[in-house]
Amino acid sequence: xxxxxxxxxQIQQTLSEMQSAAQPTTTGSSVGAGDDAFATSLAQATSxxxxxxxxxxxxxxxxDLFSEALDGSExxxxxxxxxxxxxxxxxxxxxxxxxxxxxxxxxATGISGGDDLxxxxxxxxQDVVNEASQFEGTPYVWGGTSPQGFDCSGFTQYVFGQxxxxxxxxxxxxxxxxxxxxxxxxxxxxxLVFFAGSDGSASSPGHVGIYLGxxxxxxxxxxxxxxQVQAVSSAGPVVAIRQVLPAGSSTGSTxxxxxxxxxxxxxxxxxxxxxxxxxxxxxxxxxxxxSHESGFDPTAVSSAGAExxxxxxPGTAAxxxxxxxxxxxxxxxxxxxLGSYTAQFGSYSDALAAxxxxxxxxxxxxxxxxxxxTQAYVPAVLSLAGLSATPETLT
Numbered sequence: 001x002x003x004x005x006x007x008x009x010q011i012q013q014t015l016s017e018m019q020s021a022a023q024p025t026t027t028g029s030s031v032g033a034g035d036d037a038f039a040t041s042l043a044q045a046t047s048x049x050x051x052x053x054x055x056x057x058x059x060x061x062x063x064d065l066f067s068e069a070l071d072g073s074e075x076x077x078x079x080x081x082x083x084x085x086x087x088x089x090x091x092x093x094x095x096x097x098x099x100x101x102x103x104x105x106x107x108a109t110g111i112s113g114g115d116d117l118x119x120x121x122x123x124x125x126q127d128v129v130n131e132a133s134q135f136e137g138t139p140y141v142w143g144g145t146s147p148q149g150f151d152c153s154g155f156t157q158y159v160f161g162q163x164x165x166x167x168x169x170x171x172x173x174x175x176x177x178x179x180x181x182x183x184x185x186x187x188x189x190x191x192l193v194f195f196a197g198s199d200g201s202a203s204s205p206g207h208v209g210i211y212l213g214x215x216x217x218x219x220x221x222x223x224x225x226x227x228q229v230q231a232v233s234s235a236g237p238v239v240a241i242r243q244v245l246p247a248g249s250s251t252g253s254t255x256x257x258x259x260x261x262x263x264x265x266x267x268x269x270x271x272x273x274x275x276x277x278x279x280x281x282x283x284x285x286x287x288x289x290x291s292h293e294s295g296f297d298p299t300a301v302s303s304a305g306a307e308x309x310x311x312x313x314p315g316t317a318a319x320x321x322x323x324x325x326x327x328x329x330x331x332x333x334x335x336x337x338l339g340s341y342t343a344q345f346g347s348y349s350d351a352l353a354a355x356x357x358x359x360x361x362x363x364x365x366x367x368x369x370x371x372x373x374t375q376a377y378v379p380a381v382l383s384l385a386g387l388s389a390t391p392e393t394l395t
Contacts, residue, residue, distance in 0.1 A: 123163045123245055125190025126257045126269050132159045132210045132218045133273050133283070138227045140220045145169075152207050155220040155227060156192060159210065165244065171197070171208040174242070181241035184232060189213045189270040193232055194240040205239055213270025214328050218277075229277045260284030260386035262291045268309075268327060275332045279339025285348060286335050288384035289355065292377070293334075298327045310334035348387060352378045 132155075141149025145158055153171040160167045167174050175194050181187050189212055197206020209219030212229065219235070220227045232238060257269040264272060264287050272290070276283040293311040294300040306313050308324035310331060317324040322333045334355075341351035345362060353361070353368040356377045361369040368378055 123165055125188050125245060126266065127163055128159060128190035128210060128245070129212055129218075129270055129273055130257070131162050132227075133229075133277055135159070135227050136218065136229065136277055138220070140223055140225050140227070142223060144220075150220040150227060152209065152220045156208050156210060160244065167244070171205045174208055175205045175240050178242040178244040181243050184211075184215065184238060184241065187211050187241050188243065190245055192242045192244055193217055193238050194242070195235050195237070196239050207235065209235065211241070212274045214274065216270075216274040218274075229274050259287040261384050262287045264291075265296050268296060268331065271328050271331050272335075275335035278332075279335040281335065281339050281342055281348075281351075282385065282387075284385045285381075285387065286331070286338060288381045289334060289338060289352070290331060291384055292381050298325060298330070348382065348385075349378050352381050 135147060135150070135155070135158075138147055138155075139149050140151065142151050143154070144150045145154035147158075150158065153169060153174055156171075156174060157167045157169060167177060171194060174192060178192075181191055184193070187193065191211045193209050193211050194205035195207040195209075207219070207221075209217035209232070211217050211232070215232055216229055217232050217235075218227065218229050221230075221235070256266055257264045259269075259272070260282075262284065268290070272287050273283045276286045290296060290310055293306075294309045296309060298309040300309065300311065301307050302311060304313070307317070308330045309327045310324070310333065312320075312322070312324040312330060312333065314324070317330075317333075320333050320336075322329040324330050338351055338355055341354040341359060341362075342348060344359065345351055345354065350362050350367055353374050357369050357371055357374045361371070361374075368374060
């Protein structure tokens, strides 16, 4: 193959052949003939790539790429090699980097199709949500498959991989695993949601995110952004939804999730995680507040007339434009208030005091006011959250 004849399409075709060759053998082993075929195809791919001139002047050759990949390097190219998302040789090499970074050093390629969901037993949808949420803020990197930087499918593959669930590398391939879900209304936390994207279609999705519940997802959107929580609708029409985990595992065996020292009912866990992330506060703190306020009872009404799962007074709820009896609206409103108070006062203690007694009282007394109820409320909620009862200034 000459330099002039090398193209992205040809390299993609070679990589496609690599994927087919890397499928598990009929014995179910990930080591053996499949790996030999993978090595052969990888050698061809790197030979093709070497014809493009290597890493745009870098001394690392196609043969070096092949050797490092087989040596089990977790990321044989890496960000330091100056890979870009531009076209031409750099674009081709980025495509190769995505495949090479899947080689995890165990001899398994990390590339599988169909319904290969090995390791999914015992993993809940909330486990997926919790794992994904810790990477919020990680920069988007085209071809990225690690906490140093993710693209959309690199992010989903890594999150599930951390829980022992193997996913294919691309969004198009990931849209073939598991079972289809009819609509967003039927989706569960931990499901994958797919979008056409700028380079895809309904039959070949170009973008993927992880569903959190209540119409929200976490994803690595595009260059210039970072892993973030956003409304599913903001990414455009959903073209596919796949339940990757076995049916009945979306919230675990009990349906509950532990946050801090609070056991959160499964139906509220995704909302709390997303609302907390959107407002810059720990999910455990928000869970503790809701637990203390109502015990997660959306029909609760206090003697003072506070209503719903987050115990809003009718006037406050009206001012915020929410229905206090709607758990989703109330949890998001509570997170918004708690987040704004945290930013205003610089400590979780004062933020909780403002939630309980009002921000003016905290301003007047320069901290937690000397009200018996508030003095008891603040340490109780912090204890439930697993945080210190001592006010902690945020940095």
